[in-house]
Amino acid sequence: MERNLNPQQREAVETDSGPLLVLAGAGTGKTRVVTLRIARLIELGVPAERILAVTFTTKAAQEMRARIRGIVKEGLAGKPVISTFHSLCLQILRRHIGKLGYPTRFTIYDASDQESLARQVLREIRVHDQQLRPRDFLGIMSRWKTRCIRPDQAGQVADNDREHLAATAYRRYQQSLKRAGGVDFDDLLLLTEELLENYADIRKQEQDRFDHVLIDEYQDTNDLQYRIVRALAERHQNLCVVGDDDQAIYGFRGSDVAHILGFSRDWDNVAVVRLEDNYRSTAAIVKIANALISHNSQRHEKVLRAARPGGAQPRIEQHRDEIREAQWVVGDIARMIRRADTEPGDIAVLFRTHEQPRLFETELRKAKIPYILVGSRSFFDRREVRDILAYLKLVNIPGDEISMRRIINTPPRGISTRTVDHLLRNATETGTSLWRHLIDRTSFSGLPQKAQLACQVFVDMVKGFRQASKTLGPRALTEMIIREIGYKEEVDRYSETTEEKESRWDTVQEFVNAVSLYEQTAGEATLQGFIDEIVLGESESDRDKDQQLKQNSVVLMTLHAAKGLEYPHVYMVGLEEGILPHHRSLSESDDVSEERRLAYVGVTRGEETLTLSMSLTRLKWGRTYEARPSRFLFEMIETEAGGT
Numbered sequence: 001m002e003r004n005l006n007p008q009q010r011e012a013v014e015t016d017s018g019p020l021l022v023l024a025g026a027g028t029g030k031t032r033v034v035t036l037r038i039a040r041l042i043e044l045g046v047p048a049e050r051i052l053a054v055t056f057t058t059k060a061a062q063e064m065r066a067r068i069r070g071i072v073k074e075g076l077a078g079k080p081v082i083s084t085f086h087s088l089c090l091q092i093l094r095r096h097i098g099k100l101g102y103p104t105r106f107t108i109y110d111a112s113d114q115e116s117l118a119r120q121v122l123r124e125i126r127v128h129d130q131q132l133r134p135r136d137f138l139g140i141m142s143r144w145k146t147r148c149i150r151p152d153q154a155g156q157v158a159d160n161d162r163e164h165l166a167a168t169a170y171r172r173y174q175q176s177l178k179r180a181g182g183v184d185f186d187d188l189l190l191l192t193e194e195l196l197e198n199y200a201d202i203r204k205q206e207q208d209r210f211d212h213v214l215i216d217e218y219q220d221t222n223d224l225q226y227r228i229v230r231a232l233a234e235r236h237q238n239l240c241v242v243g244d245d246d247q248a249i250y251g252f253r254g255s256d257v258a259h260i261l262g263f264s265r266d267w268d269n270v271a272v273v274r275l276e277d278n279y280r281s282t283a284a285i286v287k288i289a290n291a292l293i294s295h296n297s298q299r300h301e302k303v304l305r306a307a308r309p310g311g312a313q314p315r316i317e318q319h320r321d322e323i324r325e326a327q328w329v330v331g332d333i334a335r336m337i338r339r340a341d342t343e344p345g346d347i348a349v350l351f352r353t354h355e356q357p358r359l360f361e362t363e364l365r366k367a368k369i370p371y372i373l374v375g376s377r378s379f380f381d382r383r384e385v386r387d388i389l390a391y392l393k394l395v396n397i398p399g400d401e402i403s404m405r406r407i408i409n410t411p412p413r414g415i416s417t418r419t420v421d422h423l424l425r426n427a428t429e430t431g432t433s434l435w436r437h438l439i440d441r442t443s444f445s446g447l448p449q450k451a452q453l454a455c456q457v458f459v460d461m462v463k464g465f466r467q468a469s470k471t472l473g474p475r476a477l478t479e480m481i482i483r484e485i486g487y488k489e490e491v492d493r494y495s496e497t498t499e500e501k502e503s504r505w506d507t508v509q510e511f512v513n514a515v516s517l518y519e520q521t522a523g524e525a526t527l528q529g530f531i532d533e534i535v536l537g538e539s540e541s542d543r544d545k546d547q548q549l550k551q552n553s554v555v556l557m558t559l560h561a562a563k564g565l566e567y568p569h570v571y572m573v574g575l576e577e578g579i580l581p582h583h584r585s586l587s588e589s590d591d592v593s594e595e596r597r598l599a600y601v602g603v604t605r606g607e608e609t610l611t612l613s614m615s616l617t618r619l620k621w622g623r624t625y626e627a628r629p630s631r632f633l634f635e636m637i638e639t640e641a642g643g644t
Contacts (some may be wrong), residue, residue, distance in 0.1 A: 001040075003168070004288055005033075006277055007201070008273055008274060008277070009029060009032070009033050009273050009275060010038075011273050012033045012037065012242075012273040012275065013033055013036045013037045013040055014040065015240075015271050015273070016040075016041070016044065017238050017268060018237060018238065018269055018270075018271060019237055019238075019239050019240075019263070019267035019268070019269065019270045019271070020239070020240040020241070020271045020272075020273070021260075021263045021264065021270055021271070021272045021273070021303055022240065022241070022242040022243075022273065022275065023243070023245070023272065023273070023274045023300050024242055024243065024244055024275040024303055025244055025246065025274075025275055025276050025304045026244065026247065026278060026279055026280065026281075026289070026302075026304065026604035027278055027279055027280025027281055027566070028275035028276065028279065028304075029277075029279060029602060030110060030216075030242055030244075030275065031060075031064070031067070031157075031216075031240070031276065032067075032213060033275065034216055034242055035064055035067040035068050035071060036065065036071065036250040037214065037240065038051055038053060038064075038080055038340040038520075039066055039072045040215065041069040041212055041220050042072055043072065043081070046211055046212060047211075048079055048080045049079055049080065049081065050081040050209070050210050050211040050212070050440070051081065051211070051212045051214070052080070052083070052088075052210040052212070052213045052232070053080060053082045053083070053212065053213075053214040053215075053216065054080070054082045054083055054084065054085055054088060054201060054210075054213070054214070054215050054216065054229075055083070055084055055216045055217070056084060056085065056216065056217050056220055057084060058084055058087075058536070060084075060216065060217075060473065061082045061087075063086055063557070064082050064216075064322065065159075068080065068082075070504045074614065075143050075289060081210070083498050084536070085189065085225055086185060086188050086189070086536050087536055088311055089188040089189050089191075089228070090108075090188055090536065091190040092192050092195065092206060093106070093183070093188065093191055093192060093195075095542050096195050096199070096239055097191065097195075097554070098196065099195060099199060099202065100191060100194065101178070102181065102396075103181045103185070105181070105396070105397060105528060106181050106182060106183055106397075107180070107181060107182045107183075107393055107396070107397045107399075107400045107403075107531070108182070108183060108184070108185070108188070108531070108532065108535045108536070109177065109182050109183065109184045109185075109402060110535050111183075111185075112183075112381075112386060113184075113376055113403070113495050114138055114184050114185075115135065115138065115404040115493060116402045116405070116406070117173060117176060117177065117402055118134035118135075118137050118173065119134045119136050119170070120176070121136060121169050121172045121173045121176060122134060124166075124172065125168055125169060125172060131162070131165060132162050132165045132166060132169070132446050132519075135167075136162070136166075137166050137169055137201055139365055140163055140166040141154075141166060141169075141170050141173065142186050142254070143168065143254055144157070145186035145187070145189075145190050145224070146186065146189075146223060146224055146253075146254030147222075147223050147224075147254065148190070148193065148223055148227065150190070151167070151170045151174050152170040152171075153341070153480070154166070154167035154170050154171075155370055156170075157169040171525045173515040176521070179433065180399050180401050180402070180433065181397055181399045181400070181403070182400065182402075186224075186537045188224065188470050189222075189637075190224060191229050192228055193224050193228055193231075194632065195492070196227075196228060196231040196232070197227070197231070202297070203231055204235075206231075206232060207232060207233075207234070207235040207236075208235075208238065208353060210232065210236075211236055212238045212240070213229065213232055213233045213238065213239050213240070214239075214240045214241075214242070215229055215239070215240070215241045215242070215243075216242050216243070217243050217531050218241035218242060218243035218246055218260050218263070219243040219244070219245050219247060219259070219261065220243070220248065220250050220255045221255060221259050221260075222253070222254040222255050222256060223254070225328060226256070227260045229241075230266070230398040234246070237267065237268075237500070239267065240272075241260070241263060243591070243633050244262050245257050245260045245261055245300050245450060245595055246293050246296070246299060246302075246600055247563065247600070247601050248260070248594065248597055249559075249560060249563065249594060249595060249597050250560075251594050256573045257298075257594075258272070258318060259372060261298060261299070261300065274300075274302050276302050276303060276304055276305050277305050277307055278304045278305060278306050278307060278308075279307045279308070280310075280566055280604070281306065281308065281519060281604060281606055281607055282306060282308045282309075282310060282311020282312070282607070282608060283306035283308060283309050283310055283311055284305040284310065284311040284314060285311060285314060285603065285606050285607075285610050286304045286305070286313060286604075287306075287308075287606070288314055288610075288636040288637070289304060289600055289603045289604050290303055290304055290631055291601055291638055292596065292599060292600075292603060292635050292636075292637050293596065293597060293600045294566055295596060295635050296593045296597065297593075298593065299409060302352065308554070311608065311609075312608070312609050314603075314606075314609075314610040314611065314612060314636075315610070315611045316612045316613075316614075316637070317611060317612070317613045317614070318613075318614055318615075318629075319613065319614070319615050319616065320617065320622070321615050321616070321617045321618065321619070322359055322574075322615045322619065323359060323369070323617075324612055324615070324620050325359075325573060325574075325614070325615045326360045326362070326363045326573075327363055328613075329349065329360065329363075329571050329573060329611070330360065330363035330364055330366075330367050330369065330615060331367075332368060332571075332611070333347055333349075333367075333369060333456075333554060333571075334367050337369065342434055343433060343552055344369060344371070344552055344553050345551065345552040345553060345554075345555070346567060346568040346569055347554045347555070347567060347568070347569045347570075347571070348554070348555040348556075348557065348565070348567040348569070348570050348571070348605065349554065349555070349556050349557075349573060349603065350557060350558070350559050350562050350570060350571065350573070350602045351556070351557075351558060351559070351572075351573050351574055352558065352559055352574055352579050352580040352582060352598075353558075353574075353579065353582070354375075354558065356573065356574050356579075357373055357401050357437060357556045360556060360573070361556070363612055364554060369554055370376075370552065370553040370554065371553050371554040371555070371556055372551055372553045372554075372555055372556065373556045373557075374556065374557035374558075374561050375395070375557065375558065375561055376553060380534065382504075382507050383504075384491065384504055384507045384508050384511070385507060385511050386406070386489075387406070387407060387410055388478065388482065388487070388489070388508065388511055389403075389480065389511075389531070389534065390402075390403040390404075390406040390407045391403075391407055391465070391481045391485070392474075392477070392478065392481070392527060392530070392531060393531060394407065394462060395462065395465045395466050395477070395481075395527065396469075396528055396531060398433075398435040398462065398466070399433045399434075399435050399436075401433065401434045401435075401464035404435065405420060406435055407436075408420060408458060409512065410490070411485060411487065411489070411490035411493070412487055413454050413457065413458060414450055414451065414453075414454035415451065415454045415455060415458065418453070419447060419451045419454075419455070421436065422446065422447060423437060438455060438458075438459050439459055451523070460489075461482075461484070461485075464484075465477070465480070465481060465484075468480060469527055473511065473519055473525055474515050474518065474519060474525055474526070474527050474530045475515045475516045475519050477527065478511070478512055478515050479512060482508065482512075485598045487508065488508075491504045491505055491508065514534070515530060518530045530533065559572075559598050559599070559601055559602045560582075560598070561604050562601065562602060563601050565605060566605055566606075566607055567605055567606065567607065568606075568607045568608045568609070569602075569606070569607075569608060569609045569611075570602070570605050570606035570607075570609070570610050570611070571611045571613060572599075572602045572603070572610070572611070572612050572613065573613045573614075574613070574614065574615070575599075575612050575613065575629065575630040575632065576614050576615065576618065576627040576629060576630055577612045577627070577628040577629070577630055577631065578627075578628075579630070580595060580598070580599055580630050581596070581599075581630065581631070581633065582595060592631075595632075596603070596632060596635075599630075599632045603636070605612035605635050612633060612636070614627065614630065614633070616626050
């Protein structure tokens with residue numbers, strides 16, 4: 001095993017048992033420490049399969065597996081369980097969800113499916129968009145779920161009229177999900193927590209699977225994840241959590257920094273190791289990062305030490321307005337690129353809000369500098385992908401009403417919206433699923449003859465695909481569906497230009513490639529397994545983001561998206577009160593600690609140079625107003641003025 005570790009890293013790797021809190025500052029080699037720790041446990045004789053490591057993204061899990069394979073000696077590799085929270089919970093639910101009255105072959109509703117169901121539920125209880133929009137309802141419900149608040153409790157915690165409407169819809173939403181044999185992303189965690197909390201036999205069975213549990217990015221855990229981790233580790237207490245409370249920036253998603261701050265109170269005899277040697281940034285950047293984050297009072301005490309001495313002093317640039325700011329930043333980028341030692345891909349422009357990059361895009365286009373805007377539309381949000389995936393979901397579980405409603409008339413086969421509404425109404429009245437209602441021919445009464453025939457053709461087609469799925473692998477089945485439904489003709493029908501046709505058909509081909517890749521890498525390729533991988537992968541990571549970042553282009557991204565990344569040259573723009581810190585943190589509370597942590601994340605992305613930029617005026621709703629410098633700018637430069 002590699003032994004080139006500093007004393008603190010070595011301590012984190014070699015603390016073999018009991019609760020361990022590793023406070024890993026930005027750029028301190030956290031991932032290396034985690035993987036070396038797993039490798040050491042294996043070399044000490046712990047069976048690899050009895051080690052569980054949990055990450056927040058599929059990409060992080062894949063990287064950890066690859067690193068361990070490269071470290072562990074031949075013959076000792078084994079297969080530690082390295083998983084995301086959602087994937088771990090999915091496996092637990094596949095084993096035990098029947099206890100909660102769900103089918104073992106449940107379907108997972110992705111973001112689009114959830115919105116469709118939310119819209120349907122709100123319509124059923126006669127709630128209009130003006131009162132509560134589907135996305136707002138989903139946001140409220142998600143916050144409740146991450147806090148372990150279930151439908152029967154929601155009414156008690158509702159604070160206003162919208163939340164009371166949401167509480168009513170929440171109950172109906174969960175009933176509809178369960179009736180369709182479905183769960184959403186939050187349910188993967190919520191139902192797992194319910195099993196571990198209420199069924200002692202299941203809790204013991206899952207506890208007994210592992211002797212060591214490691215949690216990466218522990219500062220990002222929500223209440224559900226916290227409870228699941230505690231349940232899994234409470235028997236042996238060999239729990240190692242790694243994270244940095246100074247980089248806790250996902251409170252809006254339900255993450256609670258209190259979990260990492262209170263770890264020593266939650267567990268007995270906790271060992272605490274602080275990783276403070278920063279190997280990423282120059283001393284000049286590290287200095288202002290320390291100055292900034294020191295203004296947060298509720299944090300674990302730690303001070304980054306730069307392993308790279310010196311470095312250029314971070315620049316603070318003021319501009320007359322946001323147009324001049326964008327022009328100056330792009331002009332400075334152009335000057336750097338003209339130097340032989342700087343590539344476009346070495347540069348990142350970081351901003352707080354999604355509205356900010358427009359002017360920078362305009363100027364980059366004028367300068368003919370290649371750029372990418374991270375966070376653009378995902379591959380799995382494209383129409384073609386969602387259509388084909390809906391067919392696969394329906395073949396796998398015919399009771400998946402959301403998928404059925406998407407493709408029952410795609411491509412057009414004579415089943416109108418009015419016909420679907422008629423069938424849904426009758427199914428609801430009889431208490432059956434839409435599929436069960438469809439296969440009962442008596443359900444066609446009241447429909448025109450043409451509509452009855454179209455429905456029967458659809459039912460026969462799905463039955464044929466289901467029969468084929470018993471002998472065909474996922475790729476062959478996918479190709480069969482695309483061919484049999486005439487999807488090439490459908491793409492040609494709704495595409496307006498030849499270029500659009502080709503682009504959309506390329507998307508279809510890329511989806512088939514994804515199925516093929518799954519078959520090549522999965523131990524046992526099943527339709528259920530492929531759907532799980534796609535849906536979970538979509539929720540846990542932005543697959544397109546990785547592809548984007550491989551391009552040699554200037555990167556434009558939000559501060560949230562930048563977490564975990566690093567660039568030789570970083571520009572943080574729009575450092576003004578109301579933008580960073582964001583006006584919501586100023587209006588809702590005087591506590592701007594999470595906004596300060598967000599600024600800290602931005603500062604610590606820079607390796608060699610850091611430029612902090614603001615405008616003196618800014619346009620809002622067509623009117624120019626005076627902007628005030630962000631308080632964080634003053635906090636960062638206090639050290640230069642003899643302050644803290």
